Amino acid sequence: MTTSPALPGSALFAAPTRRLGDREVGPGHPVYVTGEIGINHNGDLACAFALIDQAAAAGCDAVKFQKRTPEICTPRDQWDIERDTPWGRMTYIDYRHRVEFGEDDYRQIDAHAHARGIAWFASPWDVEAVDFLEQFDVPAHKVASASLTDDELLRRLRATGRTIILSTGMSTPKQIRHAVEVLGSDNIVLLHATSTYPAKPTELNLRMIHTLQSEFPNVPIGYSGHETGLQTTLAAVALGAVFVERHITLDRAMWGSDQAASVEPPGLQRLVRDIRTISESLGDGVKKVYDGELAAMKKLRRVQGAPEAQLVGSSS
Template sequence: MSQTQETRGIRTRKFGERLVGPGHPVYVVGEIGINHNGSLEDAFALIDAAAEAGCDAVKFQKRTPEICTPRDQWDIERDTPWGRMTYIDYRHRVEFDEEAYAAIDTYAAQRGIDWFASPWDVPSVEFLERFGNVKAHKVASASLTDDELLRALRATGKTIVLSTGMSTPGQIRHAVEVLGSDNILLCHATSTYPAPAEELNLRMLGTLAREYPNVPIGYSGHEIGLQTTLAAVALGASFVERHITLDRANWGSDQAASVEPQGLVRLVRDIRIIEESLGDGVKRVYDSELGPMKKLRRVPGVLAEAS
């Protein structure tokens, strides 16, 4: 596929007012998930951090606890920062209700940043559809095999980001068939928190691009550090998602694999430098090279390309 074909929209998707795909700036998402720990104040602070770093969007996770928590785990007690409570009570403790999401919706708009979420069940899809500013949805890797959820997401008609961690090629292919390929974006991911470098397998970005030539390919990283996420951009990721946190020592299973605000600033800055440096692949002599050429090249050579 030529670059011209790609930039005409064959491999682009809409995210609000933005187009995502080859030939467009990398769409950078700060994955808040449940790192807010049920605190709207922390959610706002994370939105601030993402906006100030230059992210395009923040993402949350939305669950109906009674659906997403196995029944045999509801009454198991655990120690939490808010005292000892049952697991089902804990799941409710870290979920935002409609009033909280309405506040998030307003606050993100004020900060000029998109927001969306990963719904883990069909009622959560219906919940998120109440917010007009949500222009896309995400399928978490754990939900890739949930056909009922995939069909509900497809019915929204919105762009769907499909994460492919913990999934076989056959399972990915089936999910794409259920969702349809017209409105999806595939995200390579390794579902370990944090993920070791030797299991990131970044060359899967190229594998997915070859397997799904009409679908933009992105990267959802769960590793420690920034280098490998930047490598994913150099390898062609059109979409990048990293978990973000106010403090990696905070309570929660995702915190250790998350990026703190100062790291997020560096990540977005370096993504923009990399995408600018990639160029178009056409060899040329730049005007800035003419001075060094005159000074350093002993044999001029042929100046024009042979016809």
């Protein structure tokens, strides 16, 4: 992959948009913010509803779940391994079923999200999960980083005709290019990601956002963060990410492997607020003299330069 950065006002702002429900995603549009619920609900529908409520209250555009067919996604040699869980000691395959929502659960999730005015979609981890999610009018499907090399899954996802959001953690440049070839570049959003939970700042490599922008100039580029804290996610937006995904939780002390790298409700409120401010402040990279500067220019500038017509608010 090339490493030359995409500059504001050039290729970055020329990239096409993608449609996610009633929203356009891409340069020139507000950053699309997704609260990744994943399996942080621990199989509890009431917890899932509470997470949807928190995401909606914070101003997120969507929440995202994960959908697996346990017998397909769990290696056979791990099925009978016992582990301690909040629900007692059980085999790993029983645990996978315990935290998986079924059709009736998702119909309730669909209704609840609709009532709260927030979109939802999911990461299907197998072809059967894609077929399951196709029962619902989801705005997109997500490819988890772990699934980037699953060509069968990618081909099934492409066949849905929906926007596909592809995370690129734990992947080489060659693997990313191959996945884009399988999916086709016309209907995807690429997300830079580092697949450690939580990810260290030294491993985030946020300049990969510019690398992906240069390598795939016709694809919107976003960021899926697994770090602790908010600063680096905000930096991703400043670097040009047009889609942001962060894991969310009601309490980082809850049971589950993703909780520690998740954002609690107060942090989510701040994150979305600051993303909106940064998004508005980036502008188009074209230098202007704003109306608010005119009084200061008249008062403070001793030598006026040559007059120019390009003043914000001027009629000519």
